[in-house]
Amino acid sequence: MAYSFFPGCSLDASAKSYRTSIDWTLDALGIEVTELSDWNCCGATSTHALHTPYVDAVPARNLALAEAEDRDILVACSACYHRLQRTHQALVEDPVLRERMESIIGQPLTPKRQVYNLLEILASDEILKQVQQRRTDSWKGVRVGCYYGCLAVRIPGAEGFDDTENPMSMDRIVEAAGAEAIDWPHKTRCCGASLSVTGPEYAERLCDQILEMAQRCHLDLLVTGCPFCQYNLDVVQWQRDSSQEDKSIPIVFITQFLGTALGASFKEMKFASNLAGVEALKRRMET
Amino acid sequence: MATEKRRETSTSLLRLVEDLSQQAVQRCYQCDKCATGCPMLEQMDFSTNQLFRLMEIGAEDEVLGANTAWLCASCYTCSVRCPNQIDIAQVMDVVRTIAYERGYASPLERFTGFHELFLDIIRRRGRINEVSLMARFNTNPLDLLSQSKLGWTMFRKGRLKWPSPGVKDRKSLKRIFESAADNKEDSHGL
Numbered sequence: 001m002a003y004s005f006f007p008g009c010s011l012d013a014s015a016k017s018y019r020t021s022i023d024w025t026l027d028a029l030g031i032e033v034t035e036l037s038d039w040n041c042c043g044a045t046s047t048h049a050l051h052t053p054y055v056d057a058v059p060a061r062n063l064a065l066a067e068a069e070d071r072d073i074l075v076a077c078s079a080c081y082h083r084l085q086r087t088h089q090a091l092v093e094d095p096v097l098r099e100r101m102e103s104i105i106g107q108p109l110t111p112k113r114q115v116y117n118l119l120e121i122l123a124s125d126e127i128l129k130q131v132q133q134r135r136t137d138s139w140k141g142v143r144v145g146c147y148y149g150c151l152a153v154r155i156p157g158a159e160g161f162d163d164t165e166n167p168m169s170m171d172r173i174v175e176a177a178g179a180e181a182i183d184w185p186h187k188t189r190c191c192g193a194s195l196s197v198t199g200p201e202y203a204e205r206l207c208d209q210i211l212e213m214a215q216r217c218h219l220d221l222l223v224t225g226c227p228f229c230q231y232n233l234d235v236v237q238w239q240r241d242s243s244q245e246d247k248s249i250p251i252v253f254i255t256q257f258l259g260t261a262l263g264a265s266f267k268e269m270k271f272a273s274n275l276a277g278v279e280a281l282k283r284r285m286e287t
Numbered sequence: 288m289a290t291e292k293r294r295e296t297s298t299s300l301l302r303l304v305e306d307l308s309q310q311a312v313q314r315c316y317q318c319d320k321c322a323t324g325c326p327m328l329e330q331m332d333f334s335t336n337q338l339f340r341l342m343e344i345g346a347e348d349e350v351l352g353a354n355t356a357w358l359c360a361s362c363y364t365c366s367v368r369c370p371n372q373i374d375i376a377q378v379m380d381v382v383r384t385i386a387y388e389r390g391y392a393s394p395l396e397r398f399t400g401f402h403e404l405f406l407d408i409i410r411r412r413g414r415i416n417e418v419s420l421m422a423r424f425n426t427n428p429l430d431l432l433s434q435s436k437l438g439w440t441m442f443r444k445g446r447l448k449w450p451s452p453g454v455k456d457r458k459s460l461k462r463i464f465e466s467a468a469d470n471k472e473d474s475h476g477l
Contacts, residue, residue: 009415013448014441040413040454045361046405048377049398052307052384057467058409061459104466106459154363156374164367190326190362197424198398202358206326235437273444 003074003116004066005033006084008227009041010077015227017270021255022076022118024269028262029127033074036065044079045194056097057104059087063115064107076118076255078226079193082151085115089158117152119225120161122258123169131176135261138285139179144257145219146170146181147210148188149229164188170223170254177261184217186210191232207236214249221250221281223257237276248277298345300385308381314371315339321365321375331355335365335375338382354394356383400424410464413454418447 011019026033043058062084066073075081091098091111102109121127146167153160153167162169167188171181189210192203211233214222224230233251237244256269266285271278305312315336322334332353333341341350359379366374393399404424408415425434441447454460 009417012451013417014446016445016448038455040460041409041415043409046402046409048361048380050384050387050402051406052380054406054464054467055380057463061463104463106462150360150362150364154367156363156366156377157372188364190360190364192360193362194401195360195395198401199358199395202327202330202360206360209326238437238440270445273446275440275444 002032002034002071003121004036004069004071006036006039006042006062006073006075006080008075008077008080010227010231014231015077015253017256017273018076018227018230018253021253021259021264021269024264025255025259025262028259028264029122029130031121031127034069034071036062036073037069039065042077042080042083044083047083049194055083056087056090056101059083060091060101060105060109063088063091063111063113064105064109066113067108067110070113072114072116074116074118074121076225077228078117078149078151079228081115081117082155085117085155085158088115089155117161117225119152119169119173119254122254123172128172128176131173131258131261134263135176135178136263137178138260139174139177139257142179143182143218143220144174144179145184145214145217145222146174146187147222147224147229147233147251149224149226150188150190150193152225153188170225173254173258174223177258179257179261182217182219184213184219186213189213191229193228193232196232196235203232204236207232211237211249215247219249220284221252221257221277223252223254225254234275245277246280248280250274250277250281298342298347300345300347300350301342303385304342304378304381307385308374308378310373310375310378311371312339312342312373312378314373316371318370320368320370324364324368326362326364327358327360331358335359335379339378350382351386351389351391355379356386357393357395357398359383397424410460411453413457413460414451416449416451418449 007019039062043054047054047058075084088111091109098109148167148170153162154164174181190206192206196203230251230253237248259269266282301312317336319336321336322328328334333355338350338353338355356379359376361376363376366376369375387399401424408420
């Protein structure tokens, strides 16, 4: 099944390594995607933060584009996924809203196409089996903390593709890729998201709590599917003074991790663009 | 029905918030579950459930003047845990929007400037370019300087891109913002 891929704004720049590793990994796994044509920003976090009247209209344009392409949408960024999925759900449940959105967008919104998160596609039985069969030993013995953050798994009122309190999709991917997925308490703890710009001291505190717990659980690295989480946890560690360097925990995109397991090189997965702890990780992998 | 009856006597802010958020704030029975799981609780003037109570008794100025909604990180922990299925984070979005439109200042100095700029870029280009967003946001030379080391590192690491394409069909964007804005005036009356 082919998907319309919704990259979102970060994947072109600060999360470029996510995009590169997604393209490589999906290709390797035979998951067919085409970028959603002329997509627009999902609105996160500014539409809901301060401009709630636009909160559904902005993502709805993308849903209409996918309808026109007659494909389901695949979303990698947790924030984009949250906004698109919430609007999709609201349109299914509320015919009055749907009518209003159709008149605003000027296109029909049936909405029969679904919105999928990358994690749920990668954690399907068929893909996991393929990964188990094809993986290398790159991550053997590595203790991985799966960091889901907030927005991929917490969509109020929705069934969701994973558990809101103890999600396991990424854990299953990590295990299939040959590493040890460690059960740890801060899987779904908030990194502060855009507070890192508007109230950095608050976001830093939240990031520190997550990183401290990762230390206490002796995790070698964290994997994430969210550009916000990756950026916040990566930058907070980069900003510490260099004496803290040995305490750094690499924050790795799930597809960088999976691609490596499937035989991609560190260079192909753009590990050099990560900020914290990557040199140490590289040394460890090479020995 | 009980809820409807209580609604008649409810305060205007409460009614407005319930209407705009489509959430039944009055279903809150103060179990404190939202507050317990809130990662920002320690920094908040009132917890989310306290804010609900203040709304119910009509303490509008306290509700709109509190830092609670501004500090909400929108993590949705409360929303998925609420035993009364109140999407609390969505209520916070609406309280914050109302406070902003009524001229209450954000306790986070950079909050409204950032989100106004962000929305303006979506309105004009349809997509965010992180370089132009941060360059326009950090217009103070001191901010720029403090950000420049990070900026340089991000550049060196291949994590900056400028320029980047916007949405081609600008007309459809314009239409969204114009009609949604009309709609806002019709229904919100903030």
